[in-house]
Amino acid sequence: MKIQNNIDLKPYNTFGVHALANQFIEINHENQLIELYNSGIFKNKFFVLGGGSNILFTQDFEGTIIKIANKGIQHFIEGNNIYVTAAGGEIWNDLVWYCVDHGFPGLENMALIPGTVGASPIQNIGAYGIELMDIMYTCRAFDTMTGEFKTFSNQDCGFSYRDSIFKSKYKGRFIIVSVTYKLNLHSKLNTSYGAIEAELAKRGISNPTIKDIAEVVSHIRVEKLPDPSTIGNAGSFFKNPIIPNFQLEKLKEVYPNIVCFPMDDTHTKVAAGWLIEQCGWKGKEVGEVAIWKNQALVITNKNKATGKEIFEVSSLIIDDVKEKFGITLEREVNIL
Secondary structure (H helix, E strand, O other): OOOEEEEHHHOOOOOOOOOOOEEEEOOOHHHHHHHHHHHHHOOEEEEEEOOOEEOOOOOOOOEEEEOOOOEEEEEEEEEOEEEEEEOOOOEEHHHHHHHHHHHOOOOHOOOOOOHHHHHHHHHHOOOOOHHHHOOEEEEEEEEOOOOOEEEEEOOHHOOOOOOOOOOOOOOEEEEEEEEEEEEEEEOOOOOOOOOHHHHHHHHHOOOOOOHHHHHHHHHHHHHOOOOOOOEEEEEEEOOOOOOHHHHHHHHHOOOOOOOOOOOOOOOEEEEHHHHHHHHHOOOOOEOEEOOOOOOEEEEEOOOOHHHHHHHHHHHHHHHHHHHHHHOOOEOOOOEO
């Protein structure tokens, strides 16, 4: 376990913004968390960092950054079910391709989502019709208040759209060290999202495999989203808002082409990217901050933007959407 002081966090966040951390500790084995607990470090300010793909540092961090970097993936098959367990520090996309290469369906629609395995139950990640909550079986977490490990079932996690108890009731308390996913050998492939169907048709694929789906989804994401290794960004900056159906009907009277997706009998999810684009933000630049030309949900760091500047632009977007549509956007990115 290596402890460093006054570390620049620019290499550890996909926005590529500068911010200093008083202390930086990389965890390569879960037992090192017990050492940290015994040292009393969790009694002071700390933040757990995975891949840095869902974080915006708006100032220096006056505390300890704990980077989870443990590795390992294993699985076992029981009947038609496959149980895949991955360490919290594993790159999410590496897990997806582990499953694809082994012929295990269920994760292929979430190919190329940035970040680590440990963040997946916290954020309840999802893409192209598949949600983490549909496939997570259990997760093992370290309790920074008691120094003990606890296993959470799917039901324990209180999942909802891009949310879990780890972002609300237990925010900042538990550190996810591993996650087990329950997949099924006979799962039906989900190609219901138009972009997937269109790309499959373009490639002349009528009977896709899970590898085909993963490759197509990866292609679509690369087409829509900038590569954070060259253009600083954290993917989708805002959540798609969920509104009551009566509010949607009123909006349709003025905006009949509003992009939305039914959630249940009373609520509908509205495409935040469409709302932002209608407010004229797509492709717009404010100093060193820019809204991505191909996807209005993505805010980018052109080169030298500060976290504070990025946050201020996001606030302007929220204000404009609220004024035009009466909908308050919520940031998906964690702000520090």
